[in-house]
Amino acid sequence: MKAMLISTYELAPQVRHFVFGVPEVERLHFKAGQFVSFNEMLNGKKITRPYSIASLPDGNRFELCLNLVHEGIFSPFLFQMKPGDSVEMSAPLGFFVVRNPTKEALFIATGTGIAPFRAMAPDYLSHPQAAQLNLLFGVRHENSIYYRNEFEELARRHSNFNFWPTLSRAEPSWSGRTGHVQVHLLEAIGDRRDLDVYICGLKAMVDDVRAILKALGFDRKQIIFEKYD
Ligand SMILES: Cc1cc2nc3c(=O)[nH]c(=O)nc-3n(C[C@H](O)[C@H](O)[C@H](O)COP(=O)(O)OP(=O)(O)OC[C@H]3O[C@@H](n4cnc5c(N)ncnc54)[C@H](O)[C@@H]3O)c2cc1C
Numbered sequence: 001m002k003a004m005l006i007s008t009y010e011l012a013p014q015v016r017h018f019v020f021g022v023p024e025v026e027r028l029h030f031k032a033g034q035f036v037s038f039n040e041m042l043n044g045k046k047i048t049r050p051y052s053i054a055s056l057p058d059g060n061r062f063e064l065c066l067n068l069v070h071e072g073i074f075s076p077f078l079f080q081m082k083p084g085d086s087v088e089m090s091a092p093l094g095f096f097v098v099r100n101p102t103k104e105a106l107f108i109a110t111g112t113g114i115a116p117f118r119a120m121a122p123d124y125l126s127h128p129q130a131a132q133l134n135l136l137f138g139v140r141h142e143n144s145i146y147y148r149n150e151f152e153e154l155a156r157r158h159s160n161f162n163f164w165p166t167l168s169r170a171e172p173s174w175s176g177r178t179g180h181v182q183v184h185l186l187e188a189i190g191d192r193r194d195l196d197v198y199i200c201g202l203k204a205m206v207d208d209v210r211a212i213l214k215a216l217g218f219d220r221k222q223i224i225f226e227k228y229d
Contacts, residue, residue, distance in 0.1 A: 001027055002086040003036070006061070012144040014068040015112065016079065017054070022089075025060040030092030032056055032119035035226075036064075037090045042073055049074040052200070052226065053092060054115040056122060062092075065115040065146060096200065096226040101127035104195040106188050108181050108209055110138040113201030114146055116226065120198070121151070125158045134162045136188050138181035138205070140169040164188070181205065185212055193217055199225040 003020040011017050022028050030036075030053060039048040055063035069075045081087065096116055098105075101124045107117045114137055124133050139145055151163040166177035166184055177184055182205075189195070197213055199206050206227045213223055 032123035033097040033116040034092040034094040052115040067112040107135040110201035
């Protein structure tokens with residue numbers, strides 16, 4: 001099916017939010033956290049790339065959070081799209097979805113790895129017996145805390161939700177957490193070993209966090225992850 005770009009805006013330098021629409025709403029069934037795959041003929045080759053949906057199911061619309069990879073193939077193509085342009089896509093897929101909202105959970109993201117959590121956090125918290133949910137989000141600079149207002153607003157509305165951004169290249173004016181997400185894992189987990197941990201981002205961070213969790217005694221089944229590369 002074709003997805004048409006409806007609108008787009010900058011979240012930070014080289015990172016944009018995209019709103020797409022599809023004509024056949026019945027083919028856009030998805031759960032919060034799943035991804036769509038775009039495919040296009042580029043330089044004479046069919047190229048396919050998956051992208052996490054950064055929005056809750058909402059009729060025939062879905063939203064993405066995209067990073068421009070300068071030396072990449074597909075992301076430069078998406079960044080030059082104008083509203084009204086279309087891209088070929090296949091139906092949503094994926095197992096990176098909330099397993100049990102009545103069990104305490106920690107979400108960990110870096111960069112555009114925040115995309116599925118923008119859907120999964122409200123999805124988790126919408127459950128009437130939702131447990132405690134904490135979101136640890138690592139970026140370099142304060143202006144790259146994508147969707148900051150939305151997550152802060154979610155935390156104001158839900159006493160069982162904490163939003164913890166951490167900056168690896170913090171400006172002196174920043175008084176919040178600093179360093180990589182790994183540094184704050186112990187603080188986020190404490191003595192608890194009975195929570196689910198969901199991780200999304202590039203392989204280096206995901207593998208590192210998984211190794212730390214395993215060393216702390218977490219079972220494989222409690223670690224749910226999505227790697228972007
Ligand atoms: C399940 C899944 C969901 C994904 N969801 C998203 C998403 O929501 N937003 C998004 O921006 N990307 C996402 N990606 C990555 C995306 O599919 C592409 O890999 C990315 O757009 C780069 O493609 P490219 O053709 O431009 O570059 P390529 O030529 O394929 O890759 C160039 C390099 O870019 C690196 N890279 C890949 N993704 C990123 C990224 N997000 N930020 C920085 N470097 C990256 C890779 O390590 C690779 O070395 C997802 C990947 C998977 C597997």
